[in-house]
Amino acid sequence: MTNNHRTDQPIKDLIGIGFGPANLALATAIDELSQGAGKPFRTDVIFFEKQPEFGWHRGMLIDGATLQVSFLKDLVTLRNPTSRFSFTAYLHHKNRLVDFINSKTFYPLRTEFHDYLEWVAGHFAPSVAYGHEVLAVRPVRVGEAVRYLEVEARGADGRLTTHRTRNVVFGTGLAPHLPDGGAPSRRIWHSGELLQRTRSLPRDDAQAFAVVGAGQSAAEVAEYLHQSFPSADVHAVLTRYGYSVADDSPFANRVFDPSAVDEFFTAPEDVKRRLLGYHGNTNYAVVDLDLSQSLFRTAYRETVSGARRLHLHNVSRVSKVEEAQEHVNLTVGYLPDSSERHLRVDALIYATGYRPADPLSLLTELESEIKKDDSGRPVLTRDYRVVTTEGVRCGIYVHGANAEHSHGLSAGLLSNTAVRAGEIAQSVTAHAAL
Numbered sequence: 001m002t003n004n005h006r007t008d009q010p011i012k013d014l015i016g017i018g019f020g021p022a023n024l025a026l027a028t029a030i031d032e033l034s035q036g037a038g039k040p041f042r043t044d045v046i047f048f049e050k051q052p053e054f055g056w057h058r059g060m061l062i063d064g065a066t067l068q069v070s071f072l073k074d075l076v077t078l079r080n081p082t083s084r085f086s087f088t089a090y091l092h093h094k095n096r097l098v099d100f101i102n103s104k105t106f107y108p109l110r111t112e113f114h115d116y117l118e119w120v121a122g123h124f125a126p127s128v129a130y131g132h133e134v135l136a137v138r139p140v141r142v143g144e145a146v147r148y149l150e151v152e153a154r155g156a157d158g159r160l161t162t163h164r165t166r167n168v169v170f171g172t173g174l175a176p177h178l179p180d181g182g183a184p185s186r187r188i189w190h191s192g193e194l195l196q197r198t199r200s201l202p203r204d205d206a207q208a209f210a211v212v213g214a215g216q217s218a219a220e221v222a223e224y225l226h227q228s229f230p231s232a233d234v235h236a237v238l239t240r241y242g243y244s245v246a247d248d249s250p251f252a253n254r255v256f257d258p259s260a261v262d263e264f265f266t267a268p269e270d271v272k273r274r275l276l277g278y279h280g281n282t283n284y285a286v287v288d289l290d291l292s293q294s295l296f297r298t299a300y301r302e303t304v305s306g307a308r309r310l311h312l313h314n315v316s317r318v319s320k321v322e323e324a325q326e327h328v329n330l331t332v333g334y335l336p337d338s339s340e341r342h343l344r345v346d347a348l349i350y351a352t353g354y355r356p357a358d359p360l361s362l363l364t365e366l367e368s369e370i371k372k373d374d375s376g377r378p379v380l381t382r383d384y385r386v387v388t389t390e391g392v393r394c395g396i397y398v399h400g401a402n403a404e405h406s407h408g409l410s411a412g413l414l415s416n417t418a419v420r421a422g423e424i425a426q427s428v429t430a431h432a433a434l
Contacts, residue, residue, distance in 0.1 A: 012044040014428055015151050015165040017134045017362070019049035020056055021117060021414060022399050023171035025075040025421035027124045028085045032076075033425055046163065047124075048153050050133040054121040056114055059192045060217060062224050067113050068216070068248075068288065069414050070106040075120060078258065079418040085123070090116045131156035137168055137362045139369075139392070146369070146392045167395035167428050170362075174354030174401060174412070179212075181321070182350055187328050188321070191217045191351035194224065201229070206346045208233040210330055212318055213351030214240050219287045221351050223295060226310050235343055237313045237332055243295065246286035247279075255279045255408065256415035264408035265382050272405070279409055284353075313341070321348065356401035356412065359386075366392070373405070380406050383427035384420065395431055397424050 014030070016023040030045060076083035083089070087108070091097040100108070108116075121128070132153045140148035148164045155161065176190040184190065189197050191213070206229045211222045222236045254260060255275070264272060295310070302308045313332050319340070320331035330343040360367055360378065371379040371387040379387040380403055386396040399420050401412030410416035 012165040014045045014167040016047035016169045018172040019047040019128050020173045025417045029421040029425035047128045048132040048134050049130050052131045054118050059194045061111050065110045066107040071108050073415050076418050079422040085120050090119050138365050149394050169397040170359040172357040175357050177353050177355045178350050188348045191221050206232040208345040210235045210345045210348045212237045214238045215285045216287050218351035219291050233309050235311045241314045243287040243292045245289045247281045256410040258419045261407050383423050
């Protein structure tokens with residue numbers, strides 16, 4: 001049921017759903033716009049984040065793992081190189097700028113970049129409600145028009161609150177994906193839980209692990225388990241002949257340029273599909289060259305010595321999973337001849353990627369007024385605003401992987417976050433002036 005407008009309820013300018021890197025970058029963009037106008041950060045902006053504190057893939061903050069994009073593609077630099085929220089500003093604050101320069105790398109440690117994100121998030125703590133899950137976004141009608149949106153959120157204590165706003169920005173990130181039939185349990189988990197799950201496992205007692213997947217996370221998990229559990233076998237199950245290397249060459253990386261978003265957005269649908277297919281190997285189911293070579297050398301060295309612990313089941317697929325009290329039984333089928341191998345492992349880890357959360361699941365009362373494409377996805381304008389009927393006068397924005405079909409591969413990645421956040425902030429400001 002839609003709501004009637006009550007004049008006694010305060011109305012916020014913007015509510016952000018989720019507070020990962022995407023909406024964190026948006027917070028910096030709004031702050032810079034406000035500061036540019038000689039005003040402090042606007043107090044009528046709030047972000048809801050269901051995690052109890054800021055966190056970005058904490059389960060994969062493996063010691064020594066590095067970021068896969070340049071530090072210059074932080075939250076702000078591509079939009080505003082002089083921003084006080086840049087990675088270099090963070091390094092200066094931590095008194096590590098000179099040492100980082102001397103390290104001669106563009107790719108900081110993942111733990112360090114996470115600390116940078118936390119440092120920036122700390123500046124906006126008063127505007128973030130952590131431990132709050134948004135349950136619904138409902139229309140608020142004034143006469144015949146939807147002028148505002150009502151956001152219902154549930155806190156960690158179970159208490160429900162509602163907030164009204166002129167704009168909602170979805171930055172809900174990605175949800176872990178398990179293959180059909182896969183269900184998380186005590187001994188079956190997604191790679192995103194790696195560090196939390198393995199902390200309690202005795203290092204010398206684990207006998208074997210199985211890792212399903214062929215991308216960067218799968219390779220990192222396999223290497224981590226092999227190094228961290230010196231008595232355990234690690235079985236990597238891949239449907240390919242091995243780990244495919246990511247194309248991070250200079251020409252291929254142009255697909256992540258801010259200008260590429262303009263080109264992709266205006267391209268015909270068949271061209272968009274071809275471009276996503278051509279350049280999928282820059283991001284999906286691919287591994288950094290150094291990591292791929294390291295795993296190959298490990299497997300080869302163990303073959304020579306005869307002490308095999310890293311087992312690569314190439315061109316194979318898990319066909320059956322049976323969980324017992326203290327182990328998991330797997331049937332791994334070899335695709336070329338349909339032969340099978342049976343494994344008994346302490347844990348099965350699915351490194352099978354993520355899927356974008358569907359914003360329409362929170363917008364059920366507005367769904368009939370949202371324009372969709374042939375695949376049922378919301379149609380977006382160039383500034384990531386959802387296209388609606390003329391009766392909807394408030395703003396709904398989506399950024400992240402939900403915009404990949406219309407804005408290209410960089411829509412859900414860190415590569416273009418700074419510019420994307422600035423475009424959304426500018427759009428919200430422009431529509432407010434109408």
